[in-house]
Amino acid sequence: MSVRLIVRTFSELCITAGSLIVLFVVYVLLWTGVKADGAAAGQIDTLHREWRDRPAATPTAAPTAAPDAAPDAAPDPAPARRYEPGRGIAVMYVPRLGRDWEWPVLEGTGTGVLKKGLGHYATGARLGATGNFAVAGHRRTYGDPFKDFPRLRAGDAVVLTDGTTWYTYRVARAPYRTVPTDTGVIAPVPAPLRKGAAAFDGPGRYLTLTTCDPEWGSSHRLVVWAHLDATRPVTQGKPPSLGS
Template sequence: MRRGRGVRDLLARGLWVSAELVVTLGLVLLLLVVHQLWWTNREARQDAGRTVHALQREWDLPPPDGPAGPSGEPVMPEPLPSAAGPTGTRNPPAPARTTSPRWDQAYAVLRIPRIGLTAPVAEGTSKGGVLDRGYVGHYSRTAQAGQAGNFSLAGHRNTHGEPFRRIDRLRRGDRITVETRDAVYTYTVDKSLAQTAPSDSGVIAPVPRSNITTSAGYSEPGYYLTLTTCTPEFSSRYRLVVWGKLTSMRPR
């Protein structure tokens, strides 16, 4: 009898310890989920918001004195040319940046009214220095905002601020603006590609066209914007792509 009772007690203790381990593991997993889905978003959004405000304050400061003209007065830069309208030239002129942004440097602000997005744009697409901070990352070998070619951007769809979570809701004709120190560029959403492979580099080419779905994209040079993110949600298996065209620009 004592031996049978001892076995039962041992089994009961084993079951109790197992139950405690399961509950502890469940709590740890729950905390990890909360950290990924709530805390990383909170921290990244705060960081991104501070960066946007810092850029705006910096841009609002008076510019340093430029080179003096013959009369001793500072030489003022020429105004930016107006972008072509519906009846203008196909490819509007755009000023080129005189210097490239430093790696991981935030240097522009992206705004997409349709999905209520305001986010800083930083150079490069590294996770630690750019994407995980809630920033939108610029593919460094693509054109800059307003330049001929393809201004290509990447952003998280889930966690770490998830700036591109809702870009699947963008529709043709939606407005996207990119503000820099010198100008505000407006792009208009034109096309999208619901799913392609991460290796499909054609979507960020100077003339963007999918290497996989060859009917998706463009065939002529222009002034393009590309947004890329992971799809489906909570997965990095495929990429979702949205394309736009430069439709206007104005000096800041």
Template sequence: MIVGRVARGLGELLITAGLVVLLFLVYQLWITDMFAARTQDRLHHQLDQAWGHPPPRQPGVERARPAPALPPVYLGDGLAILRVPRFGLDYSPVIVQGVSAANLRRGPGHIPGTALPGQLGNFVVSGHRTTYGKPFSRLDELKVGDPLVVEVRDRYYTYRVTGSEVVTPNRLDVTYPVPGRPGVVPTRDLITLTTCHPKFSASHRLIVYGELADTTEKSAGLPPVLKGA
């Protein structure tokens, strides 16, 4: 009798534990995607409204390198739109400012303090690979030469993938102005995309590097790499 009760109790506990794990997986793999999709819709709408107005004039001395036409962006707000032809026409996540847990639930996040799109230095963006819309789930499919288009208010910046590597989470040097070279003054406009590796694990980071290859004013239409996507 006692053995039977223990067996039944153990069985009920295992069933309950299994249901809890199943519900957790449903939440992680589907519910968070629904949350992210709604958030991304709002971010796209907010950018459409913000970009519908001309950017404020920047008084001061003329610059040899024009600064990106980006208004001040608060943490969690939309900064730019990322388009990757290899991922299809529908791929266009809004990049938000900041990489806190709350920010990354909204979309891929720009690391504050790194360069802005089209700016000299390293524009670094991190994103989820398996949850919250999994914007970087296919990052491992990118190949050298693939275009990465970053859309801002008045232009498109087309970067080209230059390489990738898998590193440990403590490799912060990938976010430096010149990745892997602390203290070196940047001379190129770079982009670095980071995500967890492998999928469903945070033991390592997958890093994709790119360099600015072309800038297209919106008044000139879509950049060539998007016309053929």
């Protein structure tokens, strides 16, 4: 084989490899996002349909006495069977991340679930209940739901609805960086992992959000803790933090 043929063959292999890499990048950056956006919209539509068709006599959570009631004034949601793996639980809104930021929360944190939306850790508490309602989401790919996670700040609202009640949680502090093995962040009472980390003194109604860090890696996690600030029946309209 001549040197010219070897060089030509090598060049063709490089071009082929480069094309495959470009196609893969396009798939990761664009196509997974398109698929995730469609899947998430489908999950939200399914939840809205289920809520619309749900008999009024079988609410999923104990009713609150008045709009924007203090969380301690309402009992825990009535005992119910565990969330069904892979099924939608709620819709989450985070005004800090955009006026149109809206993602479904499904039960479980497996790969298939996180392609459709955010995932609720199966060991966590039910929405609005005493304990820690812990949720994971992709930072990048599959719709980039938590792309702007580092923008979150103390006092920001994280609002969820299960079709019966609006739950407004308030972020305790800016995102905290840790490693995947630090499972204390999703404990019933979120544990401090180092001096200065946000912690809670005892049982309460907490929310934890987790995502990968760095932006295109997974060696670490970014974590945000929040506490339940107010509840509001859906019949009273959206909570103030979501505007009109």
